[in-house]
Amino acid sequence: MSPTTLEYRFTDVEIENEAERLLAKLMHVECDSRHSWNLDTCRSIAPLTLEINALKKAKDAVILAHSYVEPEIIYGVADFSGDSYMLSMNAKEAKADRIVFSGVVFMAETAKILSPQAEVIVPDRRSGCSLADSLTGEQLRELKAAYPDAAVVCYINSTAEVKAECDVCVTSSNVYKIVAALPQKQILFVPDRLMADNIRVEMKKLGIDKEIVSSDGTCIVHDQFDPNLISESREKFPGLKVVSHPECTMDITSESDYVGSTGGMMQYVKKTEAPYFMMLTECGLVERIEVESPEKRFISGCKLCPFMKMNSLEKIRDALLEPKPDQIIELEESLRLKALRSIDRMFEMAE
Ligand code: 13P
Ligand code: SF4
Numbered sequence: 282m283s284p285t286t287l288e289y290r291f292t293d294v295e296i297e298n299e300a301e302r303l304l305a306k307l308m309h310v311e312c313d314s315r316h317s318w319n320l321d322t323c324r325s326i327a328p329l330t331l332e333i334n335a336l337k338k339a340k341d342a343v344i345l346a347h348s349y350v351e352p353e354i355i356y357g358v359a360d361f362s363g364d365s366y367m368l369s370m371n372a373k374e375a376k377a378d379r380i381v382f383s384g385v386v387f388m389a390e391t392a393k394i395l396s397p398q399a400e401v402i403v404p405d406r407r408s409g410c411s412l413a414d415s416l417t418g419e420q421l422r423e424l425k426a427a428y429p430d431a432a433v434v435c436y437i438n439s440t441a442e443v444k445a446e447c448d449v450c451v452t453s454s455n456v457y458k459i460v461a462a463l464p465q466k467q468i469l470f471v472p473d474r475l476m477a478d479n480i481r482v483e484m485k486k487l488g489i490d491k492e493i494v495s496s497d498g499t500c501i502v503h504d505q506f507d508p509n510l511i512s513e514s515r516e517k518f519p520g521l522k523v524v525s526h527p528e529c530t531m532d533i534t535s536e537s538d539y540v541g542s543t544g545g546m547m548q549y550v551k552k553t554e555a556p557y558f559m560m561l562t563e564c565g566l567v568e569r570i571e572v573e574s575p576e577k578r579f580i581s582g583c584k585l586c587p588f589m590k591m592n593s594l595e596k597i598r599d600a601l602l603e604p605k606p607d608q609i610i611e612l613e614e615s616l617r618l619k620a621l622r623s624i625d626r627m628f629e630m631a632e
Pocket of ligand 2: 385409410411412413438500501502503528563586587588589
């Protein structure tokens with residue numbers, strides 16, 4: 282018997298089987314700068330993934346993981362992984378007593394808005410988001426007063442307080458469709474100034490007359506990419522496909538072969554034949570595609586989100602064993618119901 286924690290013990294055979302299960306997935310990960318995944322590194326985390334999977338059953342919990350978190354979370358313990366839209370659907374449909382959201386706080390808050398009966402737990406309360414943290418409900422109320430005729434659209438990367446002030450919420454997978462369908466000409470889109478720029482360009486391309494105004498937030502990961510890297514890389518790697526997220530600057534999106542949500546980017550790479558891809562997004566997404574389509578080749582370019590990287594197996598295990606008060610998402614009911622309206626409207630308009 283190999284000791285793990287006070288709660289659970291696993292046999293050497295169980296640990297070896299788990300290490301092999303993990304290795305079958307993680308052996309394909311090349312982008313991860315912390316580990317080279319081999320049988321030894323998989324053995325070292327196997328007791329923890331076994332314990333978390335046992336705790337999930339004991340505590341009737343599901344783990345939702347955004348594609349940006351570490352691959353040992355996605356392939357070791359997550360029940361669902363994907364982009365913000367898919368994970369919101371998973372949260373809405375979850376029947377479990379507990380949801381552990383391995384992502385960032387606004388995602389866990391969204392899960393609580395959609396599944397109030399569940400205890401929703403975030404592994405690290407400090408895992409914010411530069412977009413969500415850029416705008417308060419009070420600031421949005423001031424903006425609304427300045428643009429009284431505008432439809433108020435919030436990106437899902439926003440607090441519950443901001444969602445409660447909006448007509449409709451959007452994610453990167455449905456933003457263009459929803460903005461295009463709104464009857465108002467003027468759109469107050471918060472809190473991502475760069476995504477607002479991309480919406481403006483997209484509406485023009487579609488021949489739809491919209492006036493987009495925004496607040497001043499940006500994603501500290503996606504606002505960093507240098508467009509010179511695209512031209513230099515295209516010269517060095519003929520046939521290269523450049524893939525980016527709509528949180529990037531227009532200099533990046535206008536030079537990309539595909540722009541979309543993390544789920545959209547993943548699908549595009551899987552179905553596209555190209556000698557190389559450059560992913561102008563968070564590195565976790567590259568690791569996911571390395572595992573699921575190991576034949577694809579990537580050149581460097583991705584960056585790390587410090588907030589997503591606050592998630593770890595240890596924090597998930599501890600939160601499942603006994604969550605600290607600050608790991609449990611609590612929302613005042615009237616605020617939750619107001620925020621729910623904007624998310625429900627998104628579901629209606631996206632489907
Ligand atoms: P997706 O909705 O595309 O998963 O994006 C979430 C996010 O935070 C990107 O930075
Ligand atoms: Fe927020 Fe950017 Fe991190 Fe996404 S990548 S969670 S937008 S800081």
